Amino acid sequence: MGWIGRQACATLGITLLLSLPGAAQAQTTLNALFMAQAGYSEAQIREMTDAFQKAHSDIQVKLEFVPYEALHDKITLASGSGGGYDVVLFDVIWPAEFAANNVLTDVTDRIDAKTRSGVQDGAWTTVDYKGRSYGMPWLMDSKFLFYNKAMLEKAGISKPPASWPEVIKDAEVLKQKGIVEYPIVWSWSQAEAIICDYAVLMQAFGGKFVDDNGKPAFQTGGGVDALNFMVDTLKNGTTNPHSTEYLEEDVRRVFSSGQAAFALNWTYMYDQANNNAKESQVTGQVGVIAPPGVEGKSTVSTVNGAMGLGIPTGSKNKDAAWTYITYLASPEVETKYASAAPPIWKAYYDDPAVKNGPNAALLEAQSKSFASLFARPFVVDYQQFSTRLQQALQQALLGQASAEDALKSAASDLAGG
């Protein structure tokens, strides 16, 4: 063996020696899927994950972010092709489908009694299906009614509206006085976002998505009233007509640039619009309330927008995945990032330091909303249900059919399978 050969052997030997401690402490790599939209931001999730990895040197987490619209299909596709992810973020409307199709692991036995009782009831609906849990709730949310305090003041309106008809009355005043051209902005694009806005109004008008047998019921009573209400606001010019192509982020941009007095959106908009001067021209002017009801029918209107973290059935690192999930959903982590997404823990909302903190108004709105969260239907074919209903809603909003006809036709399609 020549000099080069000896050198090579020595290098190889040293490398092997150095790699031994690493081999003794086996590394687990988790692949995790999150969304880059509403809720915790990508930067915040990376920060949480870095902190987790510092505390658990044996676990590495690879993060992937997709838009909300791609989340469901990404999880489904990964499960169809035999795995890929160890941790996935999922929406409150999917557990029925994911449980029925064996997409997510049943983690009921991993959840202890203390956690079970410490977490808000509305959060459990995110992960539970037929008495079993398919993940850990991670964030609570509902849509809130945001308003521009300065605009209302300028219009001589002293307090936020107490009912939906009052929202319209205020909006008409704002429009008449020329303070803002289109006072209200919504996310009425052909997407899940429109269903969430419709759900809020449906609860306000006392409607139901489905009856007790799971058959469509939105084509009667409150469901029709809610859609007629939406159509009317477009007709009287109080709603921004561009809402039919908007998602939540568009709503945030319009509201934050001072082009709307009212907006319906998730919690995350509060911090972005009120406190982030880089993103908003209306900082310090943002008011927030639980969306009101309609006299004689309701006092508050909401939509359950909670999300959970689950372990796909194909994962080979379920224990490490659960360790990561419980860390992300711990009271400490959730409290630290509460301005982006409301915590799942009951104790957070009773903490005096939080109650009297800078986000007191938001907390009050959250407490009121979370007490009566309105759910979208728990049906296995939810995607199909939602897609057909999105079409019907847009049909009426774009003036191609009356609210009654559009909803009736969708209901008969869905009832017929």
Added chain:
Amino acid sequence: MSLSGAEGTSSLSPSRLARAAAGVGIGRKRRALTARGRLLLILPLMAVLLAVIGWPLVDTVWLSFTDAPLGGATGNFVGIDNYLRALRAPGFLRALGVTALFTVLTVSIEMVLGLCVGLLLDMDLKGRAFFRFLLIVPWALPTVVNAMAWRVIYNPDFGALNALLLQLGLIDKYQSWLGSPATALFAIAAADIWKTFSLVALITLAGLQAVPRELREAAAIDGAGFFARFRAVTLPVILLPLSIAAVLRMIEAVKVFDIIWVMTRGGPLDSTKSLSILIYQEAFSFRHAGYGASLAMLSVALSLLLIAAYTRALRGQPRA
């Protein structure tokens, strides 16, 4: 008269080419490969092609005759039920219409625009090299980036297009281009045309290099005007490359997905839901893998028809 610029290669007779390929005349000491030897050499590639194209294709065809859901279960054989259901479904026919309109619109405008720009850049212009470079930029952009950029341009509250049209006095208030079923598909088509007409222009430009200058000059001296020269001298040479560009663009347009997905996801009111988006939704969002596969096969059949029509058209043309 032959206008061929490719005389050199076509003068090699097929038998000489075959002998060259088999090693005859290149290295006389080497033995020619036997038929079995040649087969052995292409076998690995055949195996790879079969695995990555053949098998999935066969699997999809089989899937299209079953009611299989996505992931796991194999489903039952249902014959041609999926196909019958597709042909009767208003959603399928509508998506077919959207796809056809999108294809006709984008391909025809891209061809005309590409041809004009190609001809323009073939002229002796100042800064021609710079304009030729600029031409590549939109085509080199990833589709998703292009789609996002156009979403911003079309934005109904902050968009540049609305500002421009308002200042020109063409609209009296900002419009929701992607939010109205009457305009959404056209808005997407415009974004697609902006990105891909340059491909046609580039191919035209490349084809124009084969037009002999003497011929054009001779035609000019003979008193032929611009259009006469274009029809008699230029067009016959660039017709073949143009046809190839048209086939390529048409196949791309028939399977359009990404630009629509990023800009409208098929909305508003399904006015931009192309065949590919419908297939994706059925197979992956709704988990109807069997039905989705039958839709995909119908889409493939449509593409095959187009390809066949064009192959025929190409065969009928004079060789350049």
